[in-house]
Amino acid sequence: MACETPATQTTTAEEGGAATISALHPDIIQTHILTRLDGPALAAAAASSSQLYALSSQQHLWTTLCHATWPSTRSPRIRHVISGIFPHASRSFFSDSFTIPRPTPTTVTRQIMNLDRTPELISAVDLHYRHKLILSRVVETETVSGWFRCSPFRVDILEPKESVQTPMRYPEDDSACGEMGEDLRLSWIVLDPRGGRAMNVSSEKAVSVERHWLSGEVQVKFAAVVGGERGTASELALCSVGVTCVGVEGGGMEVREGWLEMEDMDGMHLNGRESLGILQRALEGKRENKKERGRERERWGEFGKRKRERKERMKRAEGRLDMLCVSLAALSFAGLFYVCVLCR
Known part of the structure; x- marks a missing residue:
């Protein structure tokens, strides 16, 4: 009996099948599909x-994503660094900035402590309120002078008398402060223009919103925990990013300050040398994916707990040392008294 050849099945639209992605023209995929994806989907x-x-590796796709996600990357200085220094230009920059540094302490070596290989840091900062951009700045910071390395580390994005108007309303109570924190999103990307690496040192959401009881200023704080030198007070360091807002006539608000500082587990503000070393290791270290960004507030709480x-361990150690000193003093006095008695 002759065998019948089965009918060839097709997946064309005319026969009701689903066309595969490879059946589409590359221009259609690139223009109408890939441009609608966000970074992780792309x-x-x-x-x-x-x-x-091949289609997703086109630089213009990643450049458009970077500009949409972080408007500060439209700056000529940032564009020059991304296109000229990063291995895969905008794709590498997006990968660095979209992930977060893993807070893993390291053992410092002479090679790691070569601070001169990072003569400059660039900060690309974007502040959004209810998904609308209200502030975008690019700040360049030199890192080679003695003044930078010996002074407390701090990067400001606004001049002393500069202010930025916002659509925010002044919060009259704690509930309004909490809502304000939920509506704000801050991105603070630190770039190493020589090493071609970047990282976001700001949490996705605010970790605290505090209103000063006297001045009425509202401080919104964002944070990221990074690894430092193992076995020291800076084994974990806190990148503290803050925005100070003040009320204006009519019930509105304006931004007066925006800053980045670093703090160790003793609550001490780190100087430029210490901060640069920690930032170097974080920039070159391992990263965690976007899913971990929701844990930044949790890590901030864990940092405060540690x-x-x-502090409690240090107090107990100081207490034991005080007791030892008192005991030694008492023994010395008793010995001296005993010697005096024998000499009579």
């Missing part, structure tokens, strides 16, 4: 096939 598409990898525990 990276996932690139990993699905060789064709999509700081309190360290």
Whole structure:
């Protein structure tokens, strides 16, 4: 009995089948599909096939994503650094800035402590309120002078008398302060223009919103925990990013300050030398994916807990040392008294 050849099945639209992505023209994929994806989705598409990898690796896609996510990257200085220094230009920058540094302490070596290989840091800062951009700045900071390395580390994005108007309303109570913190999003990306690395040192959401009881200023704080030198007070360091807002006539608000500082587990503000070493290791260290960004507030709380525990341990150690000193003094006095009695 002759065998019948099965009918060839097709997946064309005319026969009701689903066309595969490879059947589409590359221009259609690139223009109408890939441009609608965010960074993680675009990276996932690139990993699905060789064709999509080639199409998803086009620099203009990643450049557009960077500009949409962080408007400060439109700055000529930032664009020059990204295109000229980063290995895969905008794609590498997006990968660095979208992930967060893993807070892993390291052992410092002479090679790691070569601070001169980072003569400059660039800060790209974007502040959004209810998904609308209200502040964007690029600040360049030299790191080679003695003044920078010996002074407390601090980067300001506004001049002393500069202010930025915002659509925010002044919070009259704690509940309004909490809502204000939920509506604000701050991105503070630190770039190493020589090493071609970047990282975001700001939490996705505010970790605290405090209103000063006397001046009425509202401080909104964001934070990221990074690894420092193992076995020291800076084993974990806190990148503290803050924005100071003040009320204006009519019930509105304006931004007066925006800053970045670094703090160790003793609550001490680190100087430029210490901060630069920690930032170097964090820039070159391992990263965690976007899913971990929701844990930044939790890590901030854990950092505060470890700081309190360290303070309590130091108090107990100081108490034991005081007791030892008192005991030695008492023994010395008793010995001296005994000698005096024998000499009579």
